[in-house]
Amino acid sequence: MLLVLTYTATSLNSTSLLDWALPDQLVFSTISALLRVSNENSTYGEQATAAIFSFISEMVERTHSSTCKYVGVGLPGNTHSLLALDVLTQIMPSLHGFYRAISSTSFSWSLSQWQTLTLYLRKLCSPSIIDRLNHLAVDILQKENADANTFRHVQTLVSRYVAQGRPLSGYFVVCCVLETKWTVLAQALAPPMSTRNPVVEAAAANKAWLSLTRSAARELEIEDQDIKDLLKLTIKYAMQCFTDLLTQIEEMEVEPVIDTYAWETMSESLVSNLFPMLSGLPFIDFLETCINLLPGSTGS
Numbered sequence: 001m002l003l004v005l006t007y008t009a010t011s012l013n014s015t016s017l018l019d020w021a022l023p024d025q026l027v028f029s030t031i032s033a034l035l036r037v038s039n040e041n042s043t044y045g046e047q048a049t050a051a052i053f054s055f056i057s058e059m060v061e062r063t064h065s066s067t068c069k070y071v072g073v074g075l076p077g078n079t080h081s082l083l084a085l086d087v088l089t090q091i092m093p094s095l096h097g098f099y100r101a102i103s104s105t106s107f108s109w110s111l112s113q114w115q116t117l118t119l120y121l122r123k124l125c126s127p128s129i130i131d132r133l134n135h136l137a138v139d140i141l142q143k144e145n146a147d148a149n150t151f152r153h154v155q156t157l158v159s160r161y162v163a164q165g166r167p168l169s170g171y172f173v174v175c176c177v178l179e180t181k182w183t184v185l186a187q188a189l190a191p192p193m194s195t196r197n198p199v200v201e202a203a204a205a206n207k208a209w210l211s212l213t214r215s216a217a218r219e220l221e222i223e224d225q226d227i228k229d230l231l232k233l234t235i236k237y238a239m240q241c242f243t244d245l246l247t248q249i250e251e252m253e254v255e256p257v258i259d260t261y262a263w264e265t266m267s268e269s270l271v272s273n274l275f276p277m278l279s280g281l282p283f284i285d286f287l288e289t290c291i292n293l294l295p296g297s298t299g300s
Helices: 002-012 015-019 022-040 042-065 084-104 111-125 127-134 136-142 148-163 170-189 203-214 225-251 258-268 270-277 283-293
Strands: 069-071 078-080
Touching: 022 042, 022 084, 042 084, 042 111, 042 127, 084 127, 084 136, 084 148, 084 170, 084 203, 111 127, 111 170, 111 225, 127 136, 127 170, 136 148, 170 203, 170 225
Parallel strands: none
Antiparallel strands: 069 078
């Protein structure tokens, strides 16, 4: 516990954290501290990752419950079980802090850990949750009758994140989920040579990406059929996202809005990392597999 507190204090002193809300900072510091402690002493690895999985499970469940409607006591009409204000000011920054911690802290993840994390995170990509998160500000103003001070606070928070290129929207949550998944998977394919690094934004993601572009990923014998099936589903979802991006850009007459950032992530992420996982397929066969997975393909 002392080591975790020490690493957390160190992370909180980072000047890069000044741009983010307090829930964001706390989650980033705590998750990155757990990973760094595990890097120093592998005996804590299982406990640390279990705590991380427990946290993200809770965040996903709270986000998911916010899509369930009920008649709130003291609130007009139907409302959500978790107020939009709480989701926008607490849950969304926390999810962003989680994404930053995973993408910034090098760690030797395993495929089974990637599977566990993916099964939790995929729930955040459901259409109902994405739509809900895209309309939080409107719900706060129209459905929760926020007063002027509250809405001013919301505007300040959202503007603060948008200024950093991080819109607090459902589309951006998709981006965070995808980049988190690919960062973990990339490190499972190419374990980091060193995990003793200072806290730098996206350091783990960038190092994993460079490692995979410069050298072949290690060969892994995947015997678990569930993992194989999940990898294939991940490829299919990645291809769908990229297809949506291309379609959206083709239909636009102006520069894409910042929310497109969520889909742009696909050009650097999951598909390229999943190639080595497909039973050693030659690259041309892999491309054919991807084409067959595209919507509208005769092979899909």
